[in-house]
Amino acid sequence: MASAAERIPEEARKRAEELREQIAYHDWRYYVLDDPEISDEEYDRLLDELRALEERYPELRTPDSPTQRVGGKPAPQFRQVRHLQPMLSLANARNEGELRAWVERNLRLLRRAGVDLARLRYVTEPKIDGLAISLVYENGRLVRGATRGDGEIGEDVTENLKTIPAVPLRIPDAPPLIEVRGEAYMPRREFVRVNEERIARGEPPFANPRNAAAGSIRQLDPRVTASRPLSIWCWGVGATEGISFDSHYESLEWLRAHRFRVNPDVELHDDVESVIAACKRWEERRDELDYEIDGVVVKIDDLRLWRVLGVAGREPRAAIAWKFAPMTATTVLRRIGWNVGRTGHLVPYAELEPVQVSGVTVKTATLHNEEDLRRKDVREGDEVIVMRAGDVIPQVVSPTARAVRRPDRPPPPQPPERCPACGTKTIKPEGSVWTICPNRAGCPGQIFQAIKHFVSKGAMDIEGLGEENVRRFLEEGLIKHVADIYELDVDRLAALRGFGRTSAEKLVRAIERSRSQPFHRVLYALGIPGVGAVNARNLARHFRSIDRLLAASEDEIEAVEGIGPILARTIREALDDPNTRELIERLRRAGLRFEEEPPAADSEAQPLSGKTFVLTGTLPHLTREQATELIESAGGRVTSSVSRRTDYVVVGDNPGSKLERARELGVPTIGEQELLELIGKERVSSLTSG
C-alpha cells in the first residue's frame, strides 16, 4: 500500500483534496440550503475531474469521497430516517454514443451472467427536475415521507408531503408494505407565479423550479409547504412486503391503478432505436411541458436484471439518465446596466459577450434585483455562467470560480443615483430590496415597460405594437400614458415617417379588437405587482368586476385562491395608488371590459359544461390559447394530461404521445371542426369575430 501511495504525485493528491472540499461545499449549498452557487455543468465538471483522478490513482478513492455518495447530508433541523433501501443516483449519458455504450456494456455483463437477451426491454420516463422523495405505506396508510438525503439517511418531511394533494394518504388493496418513490416538483406556471409574488414582496426569486420545490418541502412549517402548489410524478417502487414486481413498467401500472400520479407518457420499448427516438422526442417537447425536465431516464424493464447488474459507485447499472443539451454556458459579462421596471424598480441586467445557450444566441441576461446581484457577487468583466430555461428570460447564475480569484476585480456594482430613463434622483424605500425611480407618472422608462406589458400576448395581445413602435411613439410624443394607445388614429399614425397607411390601419384594427378582451386579461394588463396571469384570472372570477375589486378589503382579497396576506396588501396598496385609479378610469372610458361576462343563465345549459378536454398538436385555425378560451367560455375545462376522466382529446397536426394515451384509455379524439360543432357555431362566430 505504502509503495503504491508513494507513486501518486503530490499535486494529484492535493488537487483531489481540493476538489473534495469544493464539492462538499457545493453539495451543502445545493442539497441543504437549496441555494446553489455554481451551475450544474460546473459542478459536474468538478465531479468528473475527481472521478478521473480517482480512476487513475485508485488509492485516492476514500470511502467518504463524494464520488461514492449520493446527494447531501440531511439537514439537522429535520428528524433523520434511514431508508428501507438506499435511494441511489443515476449515471449520465450526454449523447447518443454514451447511451449506446451503456447498452453495450450491460449486454456484455448480462451475456457473461448467462442471461437470455432476446427479450430485453426498456422503459423511458421524463427526468423531472424536482426533489426525490420516498413514501412508505403500511397496510395502505402513508406512515412516512422522506427526502433522499445522502441516499442512506433522509429527512422526515411526512407532514409537509401530506400537504401535496397528489400524494395519496391511503391506498386501496394495499400490501402490508410498499415504498413508493417519486419526484416532487413545482409546475412551471406556479413557479412563475410564486416568483412574481416573491418579487412583489421584495424577496429574491427562486433560481429554478427545483430549488422552489426543494425549498418548499424542506420547510419546518408545513403551512408554508401547503401554500406552495406542488405536485408529484411517481417513478418507482422501493422496499415491499407481500408484493413484488418483475417488470418496472408493470410496477408503474400498479402504482397508477392504486391512485399514484404516474406520468402518462412513460413508454415501453423493444429496442434501443426506439429508446433513442423517444429521448429525442422528449427533448423537442421539453418547452411545452408544464414541468421542468432535464433529461430522460432509461431503465431496463426486467427488475431481476437490476439485481444481476448491480450498482457502480452510487448508480444502478440498469438505469441511466439521458441528459439534454446544457442550458448554461460560460461567457464574459461586459457591463451591468439598469432598466426601469413598470413600477419604477431599477432592475440590473448584464450585457454579455454573445454566447450560444442551447441553440440560441444570448447577449443580455437578467440579474433580477439588487439583492440577487449582491448575493451572486458578479462584477463587470467577470467570466460568468448564463442559464436559459424554457421560455424564461436568460439569467446570470454566478461568476466562475476563476473570475472570483481575479486580482484586478472592480468593486461591486451600485444602483445608479439617477434614473437612467428620466434622470430623477432614485430612492430606496426602507426595508425594500429595490431602488426605485419615484417619477411614477412621468418616467418614459416606466411608461415604456408598462405599455410593453399591456400589449403583450397574455395581456391585451395587440399585434403590431412591438418594442420598436412603442419606443418610437413615446419619442414622437404620440403616447405619454398607457391609455393613450386607444387614442391613436390612422391619420396621426400614417403621418409618421416610414409608417404607411396600410400598417396604420392594421394597427388601429388590432387596437380596436383588443377592446373586447375579457376582464381577466385587462386586469392582468394593468400591471399590478404580483398579479400575474393566473392571479388575474382568479381575481376576476372571484370579484367579477373592477368596482367590486376596488371596494374589497385586504381580507376579502386574501380570500381569493392563491393569494396570501402579503400579496393581498400589495394589491390593495396598488389599487389605492392614484396612478392605478387614473389608468383604470381612462381605460374604462376607452371602452375596455371591466366586468366578467355574465355566466350563461343556466350553466347546465352551457354546451361543454362539466366536460374535460386535453389539447395536443397544432390545430388548423385556433391557437392553443384560443382553443382553451373557447372551451372554458363554453363551460368546459382544459387539462394537461390524458386520464380516464378526460372526455375528449382535441388532436391537431403532429400530436404528442397524448394521442396514444387517449387510444390506450379509449378516450374519444376529435379535431378542431368537431370541437367547434360541439360548442355550437353561432356562439363561436360571436366569440372569434369579437
Ligand SMILES: NC(=O)c1ccc[n+]([C@@H]2O[C@H](COP(=O)([O-])OP(=O)(O)OC[C@H]3O[C@@H](n4cnc5c(N)ncnc54)[C@H](O)[C@@H]3O)[C@@H](O)[C@H]2O)c1
Ligand atoms: N450546482 C451545484 O452546486 C450542484 C451541487 C450538487 C449537485 N448538483 C446537481 O445535482 C445533480 C446530481 O444530483 P443527483 O444525484 O440527484 O442525480 P441526478 O439528478 O443526475 O439523477 C438522479 C435523480 O433523478 C431523479 N429523477 C427524476 N426523474 C426520475 C425518474 N423518472 N426515475 C428515476 N429518477 C428520477 C431522482 O430524484 C434521482 O434521485 C446533477 O445534475 C448535479 O449537477 C449541482
Ligand SMILES: [Zn+2]
Ligand atoms: Zn425614471
